[in-house]
Amino acid sequence: MTSKKESILVIGGGISGMTTAIEAAEVGREVFLVETDPYLGGRVARMNKYFPKLCPPWCGLEINLRRIRQNPKIHVFTYTDVTSIDGEVGGYRATLMERPRMVTEACTSCGDCTPACPVERDDDFNYGMARTKAIYLPFMMAHPQRYVIDEAACPGEECGKCVEACKYEAIDLAMKTRETKIEVGKVVFATGWQPYEAEKIDNLGFGKLENVVTNVMMERLAAREGPTGGKILRPSDGKEITSIAFVQCAGSRDENHLPYCSTVCCMASLKQATYVREAHPEASAEIFYIDLRTPGRHEDFLKAREKDEKLTLTKGKVAEITEDPSTKNLTVVAEDVQGGSLVRREVDMVVLATGMVPNGVARELISTVETDDNGFVASDEKIGVIAAGVTTGPMDVSTSVQQGTAAALKAMISE
Numbered sequence: 146m147t148s149k150k151e152s153i154l155v156i157g158g159g160i161s162g163m164t165t166a167i168e169a170a171e172v173g174r175e176v177f178l179v180e181t182d183p184y185l186g187g188r189v190a191r192m193n194k195y196f197p198k199l200c201p202p203w204c205g206l207e208i209n210l211r212r213i214r215q216n217p218k219i220h221v222f223t224y225t226d227v228t229s230i231d232g233e234v235g236g237y238r239a240t241l242m243e244r245p246r247m248v249t250e251a252c253t254s255c256g257d258c259t260p261a262c263p264v265e266r267d268d269d270f271n272y273g274m275a276r277t278k279a280i281y282l283p284f285m286m287a288h289p290q291r292y293v294i295d296e297a298a299c300p301g302e303e304c305g306k307c308v309e310a311c312k313y314e315a316i317d318l319a320m321k322t323r324e325t326k327i328e329v330g331k332v333v334f335a336t337g338w339q340p341y342e343a344e345k346i347d348n349l350g351f352g353k354l355e356n357v358v359t360n361v362m363m364e365r366l367a368a369r370e371g372p373t374g375g376k377i378l379r380p381s382d383g384k385e386i387t388s389i390a391f392v393q394c395a396g397s398r399d400e401n402h403l404p405y406c407s408t409v410c411c412m413a414s415l416k417q418a419t420y421v422r423e424a425h426p427e428a429s430a431e432i433f434y435i436d437l438r439t440p441g442r443h444e445d446f447l448k449a450r451e452k453d454e455k456l457t458l459t460k461g462k463v464a465e466i467t468e469d470p471s472t473k474n475l476t477v478v479a480e481d482v483q484g485g486s487l488v489r490r491e492v493d494m495v496v497l498a499t500g501m502v503p504n505g506v507a508r509e510l511i512s513t514v515e516t517d518d519n520g521f522v523a524s525d526e527k528i529g530v531i532a533a534g535v536t537t538g539p540m541d542v543s544t545s546v547q548q549g550t551a552a553a554l555k556a557m558i559s560e
């Protein structure tokens with residue numbers, strides 16, 4: 146057993162937090178890994194493929210999950226919030242509140258409960274583009290591989306149909322929130338990001354024009370297990386797309402929205418253009434950008450995409466998106482900087498490349514945590530608070546993994 150002083154609380158079970166937990170536990174530290182969602186993996190779990198290799202997210206996540214499952218030093222709390230932290234470096238006390246999942250470890254994920262459940266809810270894993278029953282498995286590869294009941298949607302014991310359907314007696318509708326108190330020496334924040342609220346960008350029509358979606362939604366539209374079975378169908382009528390436009394810096398590098406660059410959106414749109422071309426080989430794609438930011442080895446990815454005759458890269462800021470009410474087709478109006486003209490393109494669908502906003506929980510829990518003007522957290526080893534991944538600033542997965550490893554080292558050596 147490691148001493149409490151040497152134990153580490155990692156808040157956030159995305160790729161960076163999982164990495165920190167694994168690296169610290171594999172050299173013998175006791176780690177408490179706390180995730181607010183009912184599953185580990187964070188935003189990466191919701192992707193269709195990773196750039197630059199274009200492999201499915203399970204390539205990397207599955208190995209990490211196995212390392213977590215096999216390591217008794219990692220105590221995983223999913224569906225759990227950290228409600229308070231007090232004390233100081235070397236002696237932090239934290240309260241963990243595990244929300245009632247209402248499904249016990251006896252669940253085998255057989256799925257017999259789902260058809261029995263009479264109630265539906267919006268599927269947040271698919272960004273609201275699908276519905277699930279009130280009792281649901283967040284997604285096929287979820288860890289833990291256990292169903293969960295959405296308390297807000299479930300009528301509770303007065304219904305009880307899922308309880309009757311479950312032959313493993315794994316459903317407990319009377320389950321209550323469970324409180325756990327822990328003591329640790331260090332706290333790592335790996336709470337990641339959420340997409341910028343695209344509704345706030347008035348001229349780009351998200352939330353008003355049905356066929357305007359965001360880049361995170363596009364990941365789910367392209368996923369085989371996503372709401373459209375991997376066919377990129379436009380939301381208004383389910384038509385297979387023949388043309389699509391990507392709007393870069395949607396709200397980013399803009400003082401009225403996010404003043405910073407999220408660093409991954411150019412690569413994400415180039416990647417998503419490949420989804421379109423694979424799913425619908427005849428479809429054309431156009432990316433409107435201010436600057437294409439594909440640093441280092443990502444330049445090769447750009448070069449490969451540039452060879453695609455059906456992908457057009459247009460340097461210019463999009464001024465407006467309008468809709469033909471009869472066809473729901475969209476017209477993108479943009480300045481073509483290199484051509485020196487205003488262009489209008491009619492397309493089936495538009496993807497807004499919105500940026501990443503930090504999940505700002507660190508300061509709520511430890512008031513002395515330092516953040517920059519945009520809410521990204523700075524590590525402060527003097528107070529035993531370390532940050533990793535997008536909590537510290539926008540970055541891709543491989544950098545998040547590096548930061549996760551660095552956070553484990555910092556948590557272990559700065560005593």
Ligand SMILES: Cc1cc2nc3c(=O)[nH]c(=O)nc-3n(C[C@H](O)[C@H](O)[C@H](O)COP(=O)(O)OP(=O)(O)OC[C@H]3O[C@@H](n4cnc5c(N)ncnc54)[C@H](O)[C@@H]3O)c2cc1C
Binds near residue numbers: 156336413534
């Ligand atoms: C559209 C798009 C596509 C992308 N595609 C790629 C790609 O192909 N390749 C690539 O390298 N990068 C890509 N990225 C970047 C990638 O998503 C990030 O690098 C990655 O998600 C960072 O992981 P993280 O663990 O830091 O954060 P997250 O993935 O956000 O994980 C943070 C975790 O913390 C949890 N959490 C938050 N608050 C709390 C709390 N209070 N208590 C407990 N848990 C909490 C969250 O639920 C989440 O599980 C893409 C980004 C976007 C926007």
